[in-house]
Amino acid sequence: MPIHRRILVEQGTLLFSLLKWTALSAFTGALVGASTALFLVLLRLGIDSARRYPLYFLLLPLALFLSSILVRLLAPEAEGHGTEKVIWAIHRKEGQIDPKVVPVKLLATIITISFGGSAGKEGPCAQIGAGIASVFSNLIRLSAYDRKKLVVCGIAGGFAGVFGTPIAGALFAVEVLFLGQLLYDVLYPSFVAGIISYHVTTRLGITYFRHTLTLVPALDEWIFLKVLFAGLFFGAVALILILLLEFIERLFKKWSVWKPWKAAVGGLLLVILSLVIGESYLGLGLSGIEQAVRGEGLPAGAFFWKSLTTAITLGSGGSGGILTPIFFIGAAAGDLWGQMMSLDRGTFAAIGMMAVLAGATNTPIAASVMAIELFGPLLASYAAVACVASFLITGHRSVYPSQIVGVAKSESIQVDLEAEIGQIVHVQRIERPKKLLFILSGLYQRLRGIQ
Numbered sequence: 001m002p003i004h005r006r007i008l009v010e011q012g013t014l015l016f017s018l019l020k021w022t023a024l025s026a027f028t029g030a031l032v033g034a035s036t037a038l039f040l041v042l043l044r045l046g047i048d049s050a051r052r053y054p055l056y057f058l059l060l061p062l063a064l065f066l067s068s069i070l071v072r073l074l075a076p077e078a079e080g081h082g083t084e085k086v087i088w089a090i091h092r093k094e095g096q097i098d099p100k101v102v103p104v105k106l107l108a109t110i111i112t113i114s115f116g117g118s119a120g121k122e123g124p125c126a127q128i129g130a131g132i133a134s135v136f137s138n139l140i141r142l143s144a145y146d147r148k149k150l151v152v153c154g155i156a157g158g159f160a161g162v163f164g165t166p167i168a169g170a171l172f173a174v175e176v177l178f179l180g181q182l183l184y185d186v187l188y189p190s191f192v193a194g195i196i197s198y199h200v201t202t203r204l205g206i207t208y209f210r211h212t213l214t215l216v217p218a219l220d221e222w223i224f225l226k227v228l229f230a231g232l233f234f235g236a237v238a239l240i241l242i243l244l245l246e247f248i249e250r251l252f253k254k255w256s257v258w259k260p261w262k263a264a265v266g267g268l269l270l271v272i273l274s275l276v277i278g279e280s281y282l283g284l285g286l287s288g289i290e291q292a293v294r295g296e297g298l299p300a301g302a303f304f305w306k307s308l309t310t311a312i313t314l315g316s317g318g319s320g321g322i323l324t325p326i327f328f329i330g331a332a333a334g335d336l337w338g339q340m341m342s343l344d345r346g347t348f349a350a351i352g353m354m355a356v357l358a359g360a361t362n363t364p365i366a367a368s369v370m371a372i373e374l375f376g377p378l379l380a381s382y383a384a385v386a387c388v389a390s391f392l393i394t395g396h397r398s399v400y401p402s403q404i405v406g407v408a409k410s411e412s413i414q415v416d417l418e419a420e421i422g423q424i425v426h427v428q429r430i431e432r433p434k435k436l437l438f439i440l441s442g443l444y445q446r447l448r449g450i451q
Contacts, residue, residue: 018188025153025189026196028136032129032157033200039106039128040162040206043121046114047283056115057274057282061267063115067108068263068317075104082109082123082321086130086155087177088402091420094144095151097134101127108319116270116282118309119320122162126173126321129158129197149186152177156190157197164201164208168370170194175363179396179421181406182365209286211293212376213347227382230337230348231355231389237333238359239394241307241326248315259317266316270309281309285328289353292331293375295346297339302332322399323357330356347382350375354383359390360399396421 050056071078077085078101089097109124133154137147152173160169170190174183217223252262270282280288280299285306292298299305310325334352338345350371358367364387371383396405396415401422408415416423 021149021189022192024150025192028129028133028150028153029157029160029193029196030200031132031136032125032154032193033161033197034204035102035128035132036125036158036161036197037201037204037206039110039125040121040201042106043110043113046110050114050116057279058271059115060117060270061264063111064117064263064267064313064316064318065260067111067117067319068260070104070108070111071317071319072259075100077101078105078108078127078319079317082125082127082319083155083176083323084123084400084402086127086151087400089130089134090148090151090177091402091404095130095134095137095148097127097131097151099131099135102131105131105319109321112313112318112320113283116274116279117267117313117318117320118270118282118285118306118325119313119318120322120324120326121284121320122159122323123321124319125158125162126155127158129154129156129161133157149189152183152186153189153193156194160194161197161201161206163370163374164198164206164210165370165373166194166198167191168366168373169198171369172361172363172366175366176361176400176403178404178406179362179398180409181404209290210374211290211350213350213379214376216347216378216382217344223382224385226341226343227351227385228389230334230341230351231386232393233337234330234333234352234355234386235359235390235393237303237329237352238326238356238390239397240304241310241329241356241360242394242397242399244307244311245315245322245399248311252315252317263317266312266318269312269316273305273309273312277305281305284324286324289328289331292335292349293346293353295344295349297345298332298335300336300339303329303336306332323361326357326360326399327353330354347379350379351382351386355386355390358387359394362391362394362398362400362403364388364391 075098077098082105089095105124105127112119130151133150134147137150142150156170156173159172160166163169173190174186255262274282288298306325306328330353331349333356334349335345338348354367354371358364367387368384371379392409396409398421401420403421405415405417405419405421
C-alpha cells in the first residue's frame, strides 16, 4: 500500500475512533452526572432527616442491619465500598455489572451514612456510574474491550460528579485499575465523561467545597525536606488505614453468623465508640475536613478514630465509599503534622488529604491534580512531592485489593506482577545491600592502605 494511502487510512480510522468515543463518553457522562446529582440530593435529604434527632446514631445497628439485608438479598455485588467491586468487575468480568447494583447501592449507602455510618459518597457514585455504563454498552452491543472502556468512563463520571474535580476524577478512574500503569487509550473518553458529568451535576444545583490557598511559602531546600518527611508520615498513616481495614474485615469474616447480624454488631460498636469519643467521626465528616483545611484544628487522635470507625462500618457490612473518610483522615493527619512541626496547619491539612489518598489508593498523579483543582496551583509542587513519597512508602498495598500490580515500587523488591494486590507475595532482595557493603568495605581497605 502506498505511503500516502496508508496515512489516509490510519488518520481516517483514528478520526472515526475519536468521534465515536466522544459521543459514547459524552452520553455516558451526562447519564452518570444526572444519576450522581440525584444520589447526592437524596443523600443530603437522608442526612438532614436523621440529624433532626439528637441521638440519631443510636439507630446505627438497625441501619447497618437493613443495609446489609438489602445488599445480601438483592445485589451481593453492591457489598463493600463500591469502587473495589467495580475494579474487580473490570478485571474479572470484562466490565459486566448487574443492573440491580445501581438502585440497591444507592439505597443501602443512604441508609448507612444517614444514621452515622463512617463511609464515603464516591464509591456508590463510581458503582452507579459503572453500572449505567455497563447496561448502556450491552444495549448498543459493544465488544467486551469497548465495554470495559465505557465502564471506566462511568467511574470517571462518578468521581468527577461527586467531588467536582473533572480532570482528577478522570485520571483517578484510569490510574486506580493498575499499580504503576495508565490506560492511555481510555484517557480521552474518561476526560470527556468526567467533564460532561461535572457540568451536568453543577447545572442540576450541586455545589462543591473548594478552598484556594494563597499563603504558601516559597519552595526551597528546607521546605522541600519538610514536605518530603510529611509525605512519609502521610504514607505511614495510609498504611495504618489499610492494615486496620484488613484486620477488622478479617475479624468479622471469621465470625460464622449471618452477615446482617455482623452489621448490627458493627453498628453497636460504633454507638459505643461515639458515646466515648463523640459523634465527630461518624458519617461523611465533611465539616471536620473543612475545619482542618481552614486551619481551625482537629483533636490529635482524629485520624486514628476516623480510621477505626470507617474500618468497623465497612468491615462489618455497611455500604459506602472509602475516599471521603480518607480525605478526613488525611486532613486530620496533616493538621497534626503542622501542629507538631510548627507549620501552617491548614496548608498541611490540604497536603495530607491528597497524600493519604495517593498512598492508600496508589494514585499519586490523580491526587496531585486533585490538589490543584481543590486548593489552587500554589499547592501543586508540595502536593506532588508528598503524594509520590506517600505512594512509595505504603508499599504494594491498597484499600482496593483488586488492583493489578503493574510495576514494583523498588527494584530491590520482588513482586508478583500482573497479580491482584490482595494476592501478591513480597520477597526482599538482599543482593544490593550485600553489594553496597562490599563496596564500602573495599573503600575502607583502600583508605587504610593510603594511611
